[in-house]
Amino acid sequence: MDNVTKEVIIDNFKQRNIKAEFYNTIEETNQRILELIPLKGSVGVGHSNTLEQLDVINQLSNRGNEVIDKSSAKSEEQIKEFKKESLTADWYICGSNAVSMDGQIVNIDHSGNRVAAIMYGPDKVILVIGVNKVVSTLDEAINRAKNIAAPNNAIRADYKPPCVYLKKCVDCTSSERICNYLTIIQGQKDKDRLKVLIVDEELGY
Ligand code: SF4
Numbered sequence: 001m002d003n004v005t006k007e008v009i010i011d012n013f014k015q016r017n018i019k020a021e022f023y024n025t026i027e028e029t030n031q032r033i034l035e036l037i038p039l040k041g042s043v044g045v046g047h048s049n050t051l052e053q054l055d056v057i058n059q060l061s062n063r064g065n066e067v068i069d070k071s072s073a074k075s076e077e078q079i080k081e082f083k084k085e086s087l088t089a090d091w092y093i094c095g096s097n098a099v100s101m102d103g104q105i106v107n108i109d110h111s112g113n114r115v116a117a118i119m120y121g122p123d124k125v126i127l128v129i130g131v132n133k134v135v136s137t138l139d140e141a142i143n144r145a146k147n148i149a150a151p152n153n154a155i156r157a158d159y160k161p162p163c164v165y166l167k168k169c170v171d172c173t174s175s176e177r178i179c180n181y182l183t184i185i186q187g188q189k190d191k192d193r194l195k196v197l198i199v200d201e202e203l204g205y
Contacts, residue, residue: 001131001200005101009134012103013196016187020103020196029199030056033126036195037065037091044086045069046094046123049156050128050204054150056093066113083113092122095204096132097149098141099196104186106141106181108150110157114182118194130203138184146179152205154178 006022013020023029033056037043043065045057061067068086073079086092094114100104105127109115118125135141146169154164154176161176163169169179188194 006198009101009103009198012101016103017191018105018185018188018194019192020102020198022198022200024168024200026054026199026201029128029197030054030059032092032197034063034127036124036126037093039064041090041124042066042068044089044092044117045071046086046092046117047071048095048204049153050095050130051093053203054128056128083111086113087117087121089122091124091126092117093126093128094118096127096129096133096196097145097205098135099129100138100141101129101134101136103137104138104141104184105196106138106145107183107185108145108153108195109181109183110139110159110178112181115181119183119185123158123190123193127194127196128203129198131198131200132202133204134198142182142184145182149166149205150179156205175177 001139025076036068151163159176159178161174162172
């Protein structure tokens, strides 16, 4: 992505009270995350393939941050507890399914904990987004979330809604439906609450 396009995207997010920053590599992105989150800050994690690729959660945990990550839970009950605790952590970090160049963020979610945390959970939220998820319009972002992110996330979570086989969304009512929530973030009330770190690498689905 060229610098002029990056500036346009940064400005479009700024008009929505969202701070967007671009990084060339995973290493630079991790360094920024470790700078942003203070050592004493607790961190709720919205599990994602992007964060696994970054490996930043391990880095936060290893240096002493309190990390609330459902993937370390030992039971279904504890998963539920961690999801709720994440809503009141100091920070929340996760990926997103798509962003449009005019600064809108699209997410689909199975149980709703991730979108709830992003929208009205912790006071500080970081979204890490690979450049592969930046698309031109809101329609394209929704299309990406439903037809690319959802089936791949379903496979990862071992669910079997129709999109896994058909490779496209058919707006199913399957008991295996993974996209019970579709959210569009069009702006942010509190300045500096939401940061979008866009990485010039292919990350996640
Ligand atoms: S509505 Fe069903 S088919 Fe469409 S993306 Fe969600 S789970 Fe897949």
